[in-house]
Amino acid sequence: MSVKEYIRERYFPHMWCPGCGHGTILNSLLHAVDQLQLDKKDLVMTSGIGCSARISGYVDFHSLHTIHGRALAFATGVKLSKPELKLIVPMGDGDALAIGGNHFIHAARRNIDITAIVMNNRIYGMTGGQFSPLSGAGKKATTAPYSTIDSAFDVVKLATAAGASFVARSTAYHVLETIDILKKAINHKGFSVVEILSQCPTHYGRKNKEGNASQMLKFQKDTTAKIGSKALEKNPLLIPRGIFVDNDVPEYCQAYDEVIERAMKGRKA
Amino acid sequence: MARLKLKEHVINRDWCKGCGICVDFCPKQVLELDSKEKVIAARPEDCICCKLCELRCPDLAIEVLTDRDDKND
Numbered sequence A: 001m002s003v004k005e006y007i008r009e010r011y012f013p014h015m016w017c018p019g020c021g022h023g024t025i026l027n028s029l030l031h032a033v034d035q036l037q038l039d040k041k042d043l044v045m046t047s048g049i050g051c052s053a054r055i056s057g058y059v060d061f062h063s064l065h066t067i068h069g070r071a072l073a074f075a076t077g078v079k080l081s082k083p084e085l086k087l088i089v090p091m092g093d094g095d096a097l098a099i100g101g102n103h104f105i106h107a108a109r110r111n112i113d114i115t116a117i118v119m120n121n122r123i124y125g126m127t128g129g130q131f132s133p134l135s136g137a138g139k140k141a142t143t144a145p146y147s148t149i150d151s152a153f154d155v156v157k158l159a160t161a162a163g164a165s166f167v168a169r170s171t172a173y174h175v176l177e178t179i180d181i182l183k184k185a186i187n188h189k190g191f192s193v194v195e196i197l198s199q200c201p202t203h204y205g206r207k208n209k210e211g212n213a214s215q216m217l218k219f220q221k222d223t224t225a226k227i228g229s230k231a232l233e234k235n236p237l238l239i240p241r242g243i244f245v246d247n248d249v250p251e252y253c254q255a256y257d258e259v260i261e262r263a264m265k266g267r268k269a
Numbered sequence B: 001m002a003r004l005k006l007k008e009h010v011i012n013r014d015w016c017k018g019c020g021i022c023v024d025f026c027p028k029q030v031l032e033l034d035s036k037e038k039v040i041a042a043r044p045e046d047c048i049c050c051k052l053c054e055l056r057c058p059d060l061a062i063e064v065l066t067d068r069d070d071k072n073d
Helices: A021-035 A052-058 A071-081 A093-099 A101-110 A155-162 A175-187 A201-207 A213-223 A230-234 A252-264 B021-025 B052-056 B067-072
Strands: A043-047 A062-065 A086-092 A114-120 A166-171 A192-197 A224-226 A239-246 B006-011 B031-033 B039-041 B062-066
Touching (some): A021 A052, A021 A086, A021 A114, A021 A175, A021 A213, A043 A071, A052 A086, A062 A071, A071 A086, A071 A114, A071 A252, A086 A093, A093 A101, A093 A155, A101 A114, A101 A155, A155 A166, A155 A192, A166 A175, A166 A213, A175 A192, A175 B052, A213 A224, A213 B021, B021 B052
Parallel strands (some): A114 A192, A166 A192, A224 A239
Antiparallel strands (some): A166 A239, B006 B062, B031 B039
C-alpha cells in the first residue's frame, strides 16, 4: 500500500510553507503507519491549533481538529471510550508545552496509551513568529527583536519526569530514525512522547539567520548526535537523539477496566 | 538482497513547492530545480534508489518507483 492511501489528496498541496519540517514529519508518520500496515479505520488523530495542528486534516484517519493545547484532553476522552483505537496526537511546541503544558504532563503521568508527537520548530509559525517555550534563550522572534531571555524546556526530560513510559527524540533530517521511532512509539502500550525537531524557514530561520530549509536541516544534522555515540561523548553540548525511555508500566485504560471489574464484583453490567 | 532498479521518479509538479531539500540532500546529485523552481530528475541514470528524496519531501511530491516495488504491488 502506498502512503497516498492514508491522505486526503483533495486538500493537497498542503498549506505549509516551502521547506517546512512539518511536511517531512507527516511524510515520516505516513511511512511508519504504512510499514506497520495499520488500518486507517483503527487510527484517530487529534490535534490542537497552529501550523502543526493542520496535519489532522491531511490524514485520512478519524480526525479531530480541536482547541489550542487540548488535543491530548480530547484524545484521552476518545481513548477511554474506545480503547481499541490507536491515538496519534501531533502537537506543535507551543501547543504541547505552553497552552497545553498541563494536559501534556498529566497525560504523561497517567500513562494513557496515546502517541504524542511534539513537532518542535521552536516558534509560533501560524500567528507570525512569536517565541515559544522551546525557543530557548538568546533566540530572536517577532516578540523578541532583541532576543529572548527565557530558557527552553527540554521535552525529553520533562516527559520523562512526568512519567511518560516511552520518550524519544529525532529530527526532520533523520527520516529513517524518525520512521523507526514512530513505529515503536505507536506500538508502545502507554504514553509515548516523540519530540521531532522541525524547521520553520519562514519565521525561525529568517529571524535567527539560519538560512533556508536545507541549511536548517544541515544544522539539525550537525547539532545532534545519537545517544551512546562517540560524537556525543566527545561533545556533550550536542542534542541527543534516540529512545530515552521505554518502560513497561500499567496502562491507564487497562487499570480503569480493573477498577470497573472490582466495582462490579463479578456481576454483569 | 537484490539491488533496487530504478523505474522512474514520479514528480507531482502541482504539489512541489521548490524548497530544494531533495536536490540538496541527494547523495548522487540526481535532482535539479528547473526554471519554474520545480524538481526534475536531471540525471536518473545516477540514482541509487535510496529514496531519501521521497522520505524527506515535505510535500509528498516525489516518489521513486523501483522494479522490486512493482513485484510487491
